[in-house]
Amino acid sequence: MTSDSSQTIKKRILDAASHLFVRGGYNGLSMREIAEMVGISKPALYYHYKDKDDLILAMLIDCLEEYIGLLDHGLKTSTSTYESLEGIVQSIFALPDEKRALIYMAEQEVVHLSTQSRDQFNRLYQEKFINKIKRIFEEGMVCGELRQMDVALVTHLFLGMVFPFFRHPIGNVKNLSDITLSIFFNGVAQQHV
Amino acid sequence: MTSDSSQTIKKRILDAASHLFVRGGYNGLSMREIAEMVGISKPALYYHYKDKDDLILAMLIDCLEEYIGLLDHGLKTSTSTYESLEGIVQSIFALPDEKRALIYMAEQEVVHLSTQSRDQFNRLYQEKFINKIKRIFEEGMVCGELRQMDVALVTHLFLGMVFPFFRHPIGNVKNLSDITLSIFFNGVAQQHV
DNA sequence: CCTACCGATCGGTAGG
DNA sequence: CCTACCGATCGGTAGG
Numbered sequence: 169m170t171s172d173s174s175q176t177i178k179k180r181i182l183d184a185a186s187h188l189f190v191r192g193g194y195n196g197l198s199m200r201e202i203a204e205m206v207g208i209s210k211p212a213l214y215y216h217y218k219d220k221d222d223l224i225l226a227m228l229i230d231c232l233e234e235y236i237g238l239l240d241h242g243l244k245t246s247t248s249t250y251e252s253l254e255g256i257v258q259s260i261f262a263l264p265d266e267k268r269a270l271i272y273m274a275e276q277e278v279v280h281l282s283t284q285s286r287d288q289f290n291r292l293y294q295e296k297f298i299n300k301i302k303r304i305f306e307e308g309m310v311c312g313e314l315r316q317m318d319v320a321l322v323t324h325l326f327l328g329m330v331f332p333f334f335r336h337p338i339g340n341v342k343n344l345s346d347i348t349l350s351i352f353f354n355g356v357a358q359q360h361v
Numbered sequence: 362m363t364s365d366s367s368q369t370i371k372k373r374i375l376d377a378a379s380h381l382f383v384r385g386g387y388n389g390l391s392m393r394e395i396a397e398m399v400g401i402s403k404p405a406l407y408y409h410y411k412d413k414d415d416l417i418l419a420m421l422i423d424c425l426e427e428y429i430g431l432l433d434h435g436l437k438t439s440t441s442t443y444e445s446l447e448g449i450v451q452s453i454f455a456l457p458d459e460k461r462a463l464i465y466m467a468e469q470e471v472v473h474l475s476t477q478s479r480d481q482f483n484r485l486y487q488e489k490f491i492n493k494i495k496r497i498f499e500e501g502m503v504c505g506e507l508r509q510m511d512v513a514l515v516t517h518l519f520l521g522m523v524f525p526f527f528r529h530p531i532g533n534v535k536n537l538s539d540i541t542l543s544i545f546f547n548g549v550a551q552q553h554v
Numbered sequence: 555c556c557t558a559c560c561g562a563t564c565g566g567t568a569g570g
Numbered sequence: 571c572c573t574a575c576c577g578a579t580c581g582g583t584a585g586g
Contacts, residue, residue, distance in 0.1 A: 195388030355548035
């Protein structure tokens with residue numbers, strides 16, 4: 169229903185917003201700055217998005233959906249728990265730094281959204297992202313690859329280990345991914361065999 | 362040199378600031394709000410602290426020093442790597458929720474401080490906090506409790522696992538600490554013995 | 555520590 | 571009467 173030029177300008181607005189969002193979060197970015205970066209007037213933003221809350225929510229959901237696509241793509245070809253997680257970690261580590269930083273900050277900054285927007289983002293995040301990772305762990309326990317643990321907690325711990333790397337540039341993607349997964353699977357303790 | 366009443370008011374200012382900081386970060390808190398909460402005028406804040414940057418830095422360092430004290434206290438009585446980390450994790454998990462949330466947010470929000478303040482905080486954080494945890498891992502590798510790994514990376518991964526719990530209330534401190542350390546030491550994989 | 559303010563910038567909206 | 575905007579300014583609030 170929307171014309172091509174409208175799609176283009178919306179995309180450019182969200183790109184500018186995400187760039188500024190990564191720099192300083194919700195309160196560290198102004199509608200003026202977004203407008204300036206896109207090269208349109210500030211009121212023009214309000215033609216495309218009801219208000220700041222609406223714009224930032226659209227930007228965050230846009231980014232989240234890209235991650236969900238990455239997740240789904242990585243899960244198609246995997247044959248083991250390790251391979252599944254490896255696919256996810258490597259594809260995320262290989263993203264542009266700004267894209268990784270964005271999803272990292274999203275979690276911190278959702279508090280600044282309205283209640284409705286926050287709920288909407290969290291619902292999508294929970295259903296399409298967290299739950300898919302949970303399912304990987306559940307399957308790993310069922311087929312005996314993993315020991316029995318609280319699935320929610322393990323998911324929490326796994327994401328915790330990976331998340332700090334969302335903030336900074338990553339040098340050797342393969343190497344970092346290998347070490348991280350090695351510790352997560354086998355632990356840091358000396359093996360007494 | 363500072364009078365008792367000045368100490369008291371400074372403490373009350375930092376308490377109010379930390380409460381508001383946890384709620385919305387650096388840009389989500391105003392000098393007016395702090396003044397209101399303390400029950401003084403806004404300009405009165407500027408008598409005690411040069412500017413917002415100065416006040417927030419003082420508050421963050423105050424909090425960080427409490428954590429450093431916790432760390433040092435926990436390390437005195439430990440006899441193994443596991444015990445050292447257990448002591449740290451449990452004492453942190455046992456803190457009031459707001460105190461944990463504060464140090465969690467500190468890491469996210471330092472970008473909003475001036476370059477000097479950010480450097481000052483990061484230096485203290487690195488020297489008195491990160492380096493002490495690094496040393497635990499180094500010793501664990503030397504005495505054979507841990508396998509050989511990149512110390513900085515392991516420290517990063519360990520803090521990553523623990524950090525997400527800084528944001529939310531913790532039910533069973535002992536239980537959560539045990540599971541977290543168990544996974545970090547032995548991994549999630551089924552043991553093939 | 556107060557009242558009384560400032561330059562600037564915030565998110566959002568007016569008429570055309 | 572539509573769309574995609576503009577220059578100017580609104581009421582409030584930021585740090586100082």
